[in-house]
Amino acid sequence: MNVGTKIALAVAAAAVCVASAIGVLVHSVTAADQLATARSDLDRRLMSAAYDYSVGRTSAARVDPPDLPAAMERDVRRGLRVTYLQDDGARPRLWAATRVSDRNVLALSRSYAPEVRSLAALDRALAAVGGAATVVVSLAGLLLGVRMGRRATAAARTAERIADGDLDARVAPDGRDEIARLAAAVNAMADALGARLEAERRVTADIAHELRTPVAGMATAVGLLPPSRATDLVKGSVSKLRALVEDVLEVARMDARAVTPETERRQVSAMARRAVAALEGVEVRVGEDTVVTTDPRRVERVLANLAANALRHGAPPVLLKVEGPVVRVRDHGPGFPPDLLAVLRTSGPQRFRTTAPGTGTGTGLGxxxxxxxxxxxxxxxxxxxxxxxxxxxVLRLPDESGTNRPADH
Structure with a gap:
C-alpha cells in the first residue's frame, strides 16, 4: 500500500469518525431536548387536569388507569408527581401521574411516536449529510494522497536512478513541504555524489597516466637485465604492475563513459574459448551455441576476468558453460561470502574490496x-x-533484437 492510499484511507477514517461523533452528539441532544419538552408539556396538562378533577369537571386524565406502569405507580403512591416514558418498541407512550387522594391516582398519557419519527428523520438527515461530507472529504484526501504519493514516488525513482549510476537524474522541485525538502535533499545528494565520483575518477585517471610511463620504462629496463631468478621475479612483478595500471585506466575510461562498444557478429563459444585460452584449469563446455552481435573484445575481457577470479578465489575445476547467449562461469570453492554477495547484487563490486579486514584477499578490479x-x-x-x-x-548477452532477459539462477 503506497503513501497516497494510506493518506486517503486515514482522511476517510477521520471523516467517518468526525461525522459519526457529530451525529451521535446531535442525536443525543435532540432526543434529550424532545423528551424534556414533552415531559414538561404533559406535566402542565396533568396539573390542569388535576384542577379540573378537584372542581368536578371532566378532562382527558383517567383515575387509577389499569395500564399505568408499575414502576411509575409505586412512586406516585409515595406522593410524587411523575412523568415516565414507556418504551415498548412499536408504541411508545409518555405518562404523567399524580396522587389526588389517599387512594386515587390521576394519570394522563399520550403517544410518543411523533417524537420517535421526528428523531428517526433527523437521524436519516444526519446520515445523509455525514455520508456526503465523508465522500467529499475522502475525495479531497484521495487527491491529496495521490499527489503526495506521486511526488514521493518521483523522488524515490530518481534516487533509484542515481543509485543505478544515472547521476544526471534530478527531482523537479514542487512546493515547500517535507516532500519538497526530500526532493531537494535527493538533488543535493546527487550533486555531491557526482562531484565526489568525478574527483575520484580524475584522481584515478591521473595516477594511472602518471604511472604508465615509468612502468613502461621499468618493463623496458627489466628486458635488459641478465637472466636470473631475481630478474624473473622482477619481470613478474612489473608485469602485474603494468596489468594493474591498465586495469585502472580501463576503469577510469568506463567511469568517464569515454568508451564505445565496437560490435560485430560472433559465435559465443568461440569468444568463450578465446577468453580462457591463456588460463590453465578452466574447462569450456558448449551445450547450445549461437551467434550474437556484440563487442567480442569486451565479452572476452568479461569472461577472462570472471574465470581468473574463480581460479584465484574459488577452487578447481572452473567451468565455462555456453548455453546459447548465456555463459555460466562456475567454480567449486566455498562460494561468495554473504557480505560480498549482498554487495554484488545491489551496488556492484567495490574496487579493491577485501573479504575481511587484514586478510589481503578480495575482488580487486576484476x-x-x-x-x-x-x-x-x-x-x-x-x-x-x-x-x-x-x-x-551468469552472463546473458543481448539477443539479435538487442534485448536480454534476467539471467536464470
Whole structure:
C-alpha cells in the first residue's frame, strides 16, 4: 500500500469518525431536548387536569388507569408527581401521574411516536449529510494522497536512478513541504555524489597516466637485465604492475563513459574459448551455441576476468558453460561470502574490496571491470552461490533484437 492510499484511507477514517461523533452528539441532544419538552408539556396538562378533577369537571386524565406502569405507580403512591416514558418498541407512550387522594391516582398519557419519527428523520438527515461530507472529504484526501504519493514516488525513482549510476537524474522541485525538502535533499545528494565520483575518477585517471610511463620504462629496463631468478621475479612483478595500471585506466575510461562498444557478429563459444585460452584449469563446455552481435573484445575481457577470479578465489575445476547467449562461469570453492554477495547484487563490486579486514584477499578490479563492461554491452551479469556449493557468475548477452532477459539462477 503506497503513501497516497494510506493518506486517503486515514482522511476517510477521520471523516467517518468526525461525522459519526457529530451525529451521535446531535442525536443525543435532540432526543434529550424532545423528551424534556414533552415531559414538561404533559406535566402542565396533568396539573390542569388535576384542577379540573378537584372542581368536578371532566378532562382527558383517567383515575387509577389499569395500564399505568408499575414502576411509575409505586412512586406516585409515595406522593410524587411523575412523568415516565414507556418504551415498548412499536408504541411508545409518555405518562404523567399524580396522587389526588389517599387512594386515587390521576394519570394522563399520550403517544410518543411523533417524537420517535421526528428523531428517526433527523437521524436519516444526519446520515445523509455525514455520508456526503465523508465522500467529499475522502475525495479531497484521495487527491491529496495521490499527489503526495506521486511526488514521493518521483523522488524515490530518481534516487533509484542515481543509485543505478544515472547521476544526471534530478527531482523537479514542487512546493515547500517535507516532500519538497526530500526532493531537494535527493538533488543535493546527487550533486555531491557526482562531484565526489568525478574527483575520484580524475584522481584515478591521473595516477594511472602518471604511472604508465615509468612502468613502461621499468618493463623496458627489466628486458635488459641478465637472466636470473631475481630478474624473473622482477619481470613478474612489473608485469602485474603494468596489468594493474591498465586495469585502472580501463576503469577510469568506463567511469568517464569515454568508451564505445565496437560490435560485430560472433559465435559465443568461440569468444568463450578465446577468453580462457591463456588460463590453465578452466574447462569450456558448449551445450547450445549461437551467434550474437556484440563487442567480442569486451565479452572476452568479461569472461577472462570472471574465470581468473574463480581460479584465484574459488577452487578447481572452473567451468565455462555456453548455453546459447548465456555463459555460466562456475567454480567449486566455498562460494561468495554473504557480505560480498549482498554487495554484488545491489551496488556492484567495490574496487579493491577485501573479504575481511587484514586478510589481503578480495575482488580487486576484476569484477569491477567485468560489471562495467557488461553494462556497456547491455548484457546482464548476476552472481550467486549454487546450492551444492561453489560460486557462479551468469552472463546473458543481448539477443539479435538487442534485448536480454534476467539471467536464470
Amino acid at each position: 569484477l569491477t571491470i567485468a560489471v562495467g563492461q557488461a553494462r556497456l554491452l547491455s548484457a546482464d551479469l548476476v552472481f550467486h552461490n549454487r546450492p551444492e556449493g561453489g560460486a557462479e557468475a
